[in-house]
Amino acid sequence: MIEALQQELERLAQGFAAVLPHIGLGLVVLAIRTTNIRTYDGLHVLVPNAQVYNNVITHKTYYPARRFTLSLGIAYDSELPKAQRAILDAVSCTPGVLAVTESILQAARREGIEIPFPIRTVHLQPPAETQ
Numbered sequence: 001m002i003e004a005l006q007q008e009l010e011r012l013a014q015g016f017a018a019v020l021p022h023i024g025l026g027l028v029v030l031a032i033r034t035t036n037i038r039t040y041d042g043l044h045v046l047v048p049n050a051q052v053y054n055n056v057i058t059h060k061t062y063y064p065a066r067r068f069t070l071s072l073g074i075a076y077d078s079e080l081p082k083a084q085r086a087i088l089d090a091v092s093c094t095p096g097v098l099a100v101t102e103s104i105l106q107a108a109r110r111e112g113i114e115i116p117f118p119i120r121t122v123h124l125q126p127p128a129e130t131q
Contacts (some may be wrong), residue, residue: 017060020052025060065098080105 015029024131026039037045060066074083084103091101108114 005021007113014106016062019058020047020061 010123015027017025018028019025020028020037023037024039025044026037026043026045029036029038030049034046035049037047039045071088074080084106088100093096
């Protein structure tokens, strides 16, 4: 039991990706008094361990395989199947990607379900007359 705990502490000392409140996603390295975080936008953040221990931390690299969802938009006049194929091809060729699953849009179309584009209605009123 102590050996397993020691191995886990050594693994954590090498760093892991996590999401921390008010900081976001970064590479975390635990030290004696502080938790050192290198954010993905290049910042180095030092957080006192007392503050880290009292917050929820989402450990992004704990499991060797995990699902990642990426939302992105394309122009309305783009050919959706062509864009989808290009994106799926690029993702499939990325090292570490195990499988690319069918998109919700593909599944909905296969079942004859229409997913409308988000619509925002803006009502404009003429300016009030001044006296």
